[in-house]
Amino acid sequence: MGIADRKLKEKEELKALILQAAKKLFVTQGVEQTTIRKIASEIDYSVGTVYVYYKDKNDILHDLHTQGFKQLSSEMRVLFNVANPMERLMALGRVYLQFAFENSDMYNLMFNLKAPIEFLDSINKEEWNEGKGTFDVLKTTVKECLDKGHFKGHELEPLSFAIWGAVHGMASLHISQRIKGVNVSNPDSMVNRGYEAFSLMLEKV
Amino acid sequence: MGIADRKLKEKEELKALILQAAKKLFVTQGVEQTTIRKIASEIDYSVGTVYVYYKDKNDILHDLHTQGFKQLSSEMRVLFNVANPMERLMALGRVYLQFAFENSDMYNLMFNLKAPIEFLDSINKEEWNEGKGTFDVLKTTVKECLDKGHFKGHELEPLSFAIWGAVHGMASLHISQRIKGVNVSNPDSMVNRGYEAFSLMLEKV
């Protein structure tokens, strides 16, 4: 079985090489500029080869989105040490926002663009494990807050979702450049000040 | 000046006709399917004519986005009668969410897609009057709440932005289909329950 194994390994390596080239293009030039031809030429393979290893462009973008979630997860994992759940919750939001700011194209792919979900649909997979895992981290933290007596009168899931929505919304408005242009004193710091206002709300509940 | 006036009117009419065709395609088939060729064929004009009246596709999409804001504004205007600012604030959120649900492609164009902002950039216009107007309605209502003693310890702009972000975020997560797939009991009602949780937070502050 030596040959079959080697071939399998080689296939994995080439697929990884394609993804690496795709990521380089994606990070530096965005989604639209990440074309199959550019990916192929980047690694000196033909267009057709890319389609041997990936079903279509959505497949590649889904793989990229998964990589993004791995990075976000590892950045959130650092906060597992924080014992106080309220403190951890606030820090989670900051880490999340920072990720969105520093990797805006990737964030957009992960949470706004259709491509990754369209790919899941195309292979009849209704689960979105990447999102699920991240949301579970939030839910667990909110649960601990509730157990400690915070957020009186709130249910776990709706509250968790509202928190996710608030942070996601502020990040998205920044990324889609909808803040500058709106009549606001200091657009660049708006997300941070908005998050502080939101934190203040959470603390008072 | 009779002829010049008539010509001006005819030009406006044809431009409106193009926009109307574009809107029909946009509403029924989404952004990508709203192609210049389809728009032209819809009104029995050639492709080139569309480009006489609109600079490019972003120009058309920007015009569509403006129409969306007109509709949203008129739906929000109904609530100007509500005297109690807190009550009006809650209702504004509901109207906003309902608009996003019932016109998701349009909402996405208005608040998420690059096209309208790219168009503004291309004509060196840094103002975004549509968004500004809508945000001002929110800000005014929040201001009245503050004046009545609500939201103690909060600043107007950050709080208003956080509220906008929360509602926008929940709407966007719904539209980008990021809710189903996440491990949640009833995905379809999640936005409504999330907004109730958020409202509860606001009331307690």
Place this chain on the structure above:
DNA sequence: CAAATATAATGAACATTGTTCAATAAAAAT
């Protein structure tokens, strides 16, 4: 009213995209 000018509309042509697939090359099995 006829000719000249100005305005409007046209659609073929271009570049770029994702995608396919018969043909070729390389590797493995016989």
Place this chain on the structure above:
DNA sequence: ATTTTTATTGAACAATGTTCATTATATTTG
């Protein structure tokens, strides 16, 4: 050495946004 299997190729296709010389129409002028 031959056959079979596997891997790679890149030309070709359809669809897109966009341009622009050409044609048609309308207006102005002499």
